[in-house]
Amino acid sequence: MSQKAGGSLRSLRRTNQEQILALLIDQGPLHRAALARLAGVSRTTVSTIVNELGTRPDPQGRGETDCRSRRAGR
Numbered sequence: 001m002s003q004k005a006g007g008s009l010r011s012l013r014r015t016n017q018e019q020i021l022a023l024l025i026d027q028g029p030l031h032r033a034a035l036a037r038l039a040g041v042s043r044t045t046v047s048t049i050v051n052e053l054g055t056r057p058d059p060q061g062r063g064e065t066d067c068r069s070r071r072a073g074r
Contacts, residue, residue, distance in 0.1 A: 016041055020049050 019039045023030065027038075032050065036043045 016045060017049050017053070020046060021053070 016039065019041075020035055023035055023038055030038070032043055032046045035050075036046045039046065
């Protein structure tokens with residue numbers, strides 16, 4: 001993979017993350033299928049993004065968050 005392709009993939013991933021976060025902030029809790037439909041991405045992409053975001057340190061300093069225990073759906 002070339003440098004340019006790698007940069008494009010990182011840019012796409014960041015854009016998808018920002019879009020998912022914006023939907024959640026704007027509309028509140030949503031099922032992953034609804035997020036995928038609204039964002040125009042696959043459910044697999046949504047799951048990957050949600051899982052990654054759910055294990056990041058909390059920006060307010062409360063340690064790690066784990067959204068899997070609070071997820072909508074099943």
